[in-house]
Amino acid sequence: METRRIFLKRAGLSTLALSLPFTETLAAMDFQNDHKVLRVAIMGLGSYGSRVADAMINSKRAKLVGVISGTPSKVETWKKKYGIPDKNCYNYENFDEIKNNPDIDAVYVITPNALHKPQSIRVAKAGKHVICEKPMALNAAEGREMVAACKAAGVHLLVGYRMHFEAKTQEVVRQQRAGEFGKTLFFHGLSGFIIGDPTQWRLNYELAGGGSMMDIGIYSINGARYMLGEEPIWVTAQEVKTDLVKFKEGVDETIAFQMGFPSGAVATCLSTYALNNLDKFFLNGTKGFAEMQPSTGYGPIKAWTNKGPIEAEHVTHQTTQMDEMAAIILDGEKPMIPVDGEEGLKDLVIVDAIYKSIKTGEKVMIA
Numbered sequence: 001m002e003t004r005r006i007f008l009k010r011a012g013l014s015t016l017a018l019s020l021p022f023t024e025t026l027a028a029m030d031f032q033n034d035h036k037v038l039r040v041a042i043m044g045l046g047s048y049g050s051r052v053a054d055a056m057i058n059s060k061r062a063k064l065v066g067v068i069s070g071t072p073s074k075v076e077t078w079k080k081k082y083g084i085p086d087k088n089c090y091n092y093e094n095f096d097e098i099k100n101n102p103d104i105d106a107v108y109v110i111t112p113n114a115l116h117k118p119q120s121i122r123v124a125k126a127g128k129h130v131i132c133e134k135p136m137a138l139n140a141a142e143g144r145e146m147v148a149a150c151k152a153a154g155v156h157l158l159v160g161y162r163m164h165f166e167a168k169t170q171e172v173v174r175q176q177r178a179g180e181f182g183k184t185l186f187f188h189g190l191s192g193f194i195i196g197d198p199t200q201w202r203l204n205y206e207l208a209g210g211g212s213m214m215d216i217g218i219y220s221i222n223g224a225r226y227m228l229g230e231e232p233i234w235v236t237a238q239e240v241k242t243d244l245v246k247f248k249e250g251v252d253e254t255i256a257f258q259m260g261f262p263s264g265a266v267a268t269c270l271s272t273y274a275l276n277n278l279d280k281f282f283l284n285g286t287k288g289f290a291e292m293q294p295s296t297g298y299g300p301i302k303a304w305t306n307k308g309p310i311e312a313e314h315v316t317h318q319t320t321q322m323d324e325m326a327a328i329i330l331d332g333e334k335p336m337i338p339v340d341g342e343e344g345l346k347d348l349v350i351v352d353a354i355y356k357s358i359k360t361g362e363k364v365m366i367a
Contacts (some may be wrong), residue, residue, distance in 0.1 A: 001367060009241045011358070021159045022365075024035050032129050035330070035331075036342075037061055038061060038062040038105050038133070038329055038330055039063060039103060039104055039105045040056070040063065041067060041090075041106070041108070041109050041128075042064060042065055042067055042097070042110060043067075043068035043108065043109045043119060044067070044111035045067060045075070045078055046108035049108075050108065051298070052318045053082060055317075056092055056318070056319070058319050059322045060080045061326035061327060062325065064084070065105050066088035066098070066101075066151060067079070067084055067088070067090070068092065069092075070076035077237065086161050087101070088101065088103060088104060095107075095126075098126050098128055099128070104128060105129060106128055106156075107128050109123065109130070109272030112204075112207040113138055113207065114206060114207045115207075116137050117137045117138070117145060119137075119145055119234070120146050120150070120157070121146060124149045124153040129158070129329050130146075130155060130156065130158070131159075132157065132158050134159050134222075134345065135218050135344070135351065136153045136341065136348060138209035138214075139348055141349040142344040146341060147342060148229035155239070156328065157340060157341035157344075158329070158340060159279065159340070159341065160339075161222065161339045161343070162338070163222075163223070164296075164319040164338070165320045165324045167320075168301045168310045168312050169226075170336055172227065172303055173226055173229075173336060175305065176229060176283065176290070177229060179345075180305075181283065181286075181287055181290065181305075182286030182287030182288065183305075184227075184229070184265055184268060184283055184284070185263075185265050185280070185284060185285060186268075186282075187227055187228050187265070187267040187268075187269075187281070188266065188268055188269070188280070189221075189269040189276060189282075190220070190278040190279065190280040191271050192212065192216055192270060192274070192276070192279065193275070193276050194271065194275065194276050195246075197245045199330075202215055205251050210250065211252035211273060212252055212254065212255065212272050212273040213248060214351070216271055217272075219295075219296045220270070220281075221269070221347050223295065223296070224346055225347075227281060228261055228263075228267065229264075230262055231261070231263070232260060232267070232338070232350060232366055233262055233364050234259070234363050235260075235353040235357055235363070235364050236257065236355055236357050236362075237254050237255055237256065237354040237355075238358065239358045240253065240256070243274070248326065253273050254271070254272040254273070255270070255271045256268075256269070257357070259350070279294040279295055280292065281293075288305055288339050289306050290303065291302070291303070291304055291351065292307045298316075301314075325339070348367060353366055
């Protein structure tokens with residue numbers, strides 16, 4: 001992390017800022033390269049919260065300024081590691097008080113799925129912008145409540161779709177929208193890994209709202225939508241469960257699902273917690289194809305088309321995500337692929353349809 005002096009010097013504020021009172025210096029530091037910086041508090045200090053926090057060290061438009069956690073020891077560790085002041089630290093009982101804290105602009109909710117709706121709504125009512133990890137909620141009904149609450153509060157609701165800002169992903173989408181693959185007719189998405197600790201919250205139905213679909217499968221749902229550039233009109237799905245001890249009632253192990261689109265395009269996808277090495281997207285059209293493997297992992301994405309490899313510098317996904325989300329919130333930027341609450345809601349409608357198809361054994365139409 002840059003020192004205070006180096007930061008101010010790069011911002012062209014060194015001499016002036018170092019002569020100001022400390023409070024005024026902090027105000028000056030809210031701007032970098034003539035752009036305002038989004039000041040973020042992270043709610044949920046688990047492994048992914050740490051990944052986002054570390055990524056923000058290199059962010060140009062967003063900075064970590066606060067934490068919300070139910071574990072005091074984690075708060076103390078984060079305070080020391082990231083230089084977070086006491087006044088910006090909250091727990092799950094008192095975080096409504098952020099409404100009185102002008103030093104926090106947004107809260108990134110990175111907690112178990114079942115907590116997304118109530119916590120995001122509380123953040124919105126406190127007048128802070130909401131960034132919520134995916135899936136946005138347990139189902140579409142909850143998602144609609146979140147969208148309505150954030151609109152009523154006049155705050156942004158963004159979802160942590162980091163891939164929407166990834167350079168190679170964007171290039172594939174650009175080529176598809178430009179017609180370089182011709183009419184795109186088929187998408188194939190494979191999303192899965194072998195999940196470990198059977199006691200973790202992701203295998204607890206009350207907290208996760210499902211299993212692999214609510215974690216990794218949503219990447220294929222979302223990827224099919226942005227790579228085909230359409231919204232599905234029907235879904236069929238089948239579930240396979242081989243371990244009834246680890247994957248209890250309501251917690252899916254493996255789901256194969258299919259989606260149909262207005263143009264006639266179809267998508268076939270797999271979501272699983274039982275197989276490794278599944279992180280692949282394939283898009284096929286009348287004039288060409290695009291393939292990505294890995295397609296959604298944290299590391300460098302590999303992508304190629306019928307014309308050859310797609311080259312782009314790898315930047316930590318969460319760093320780019322937070323910079324771009326700051327531009328959306330502070331500058332009114334419109335991303336190539338949306339990341340707002342309505343985008344998150346569209347995925348939840350499909351998730352609901354997939355679970356309904358599994359239960360009924362029938363094709364489910366999507367209005």
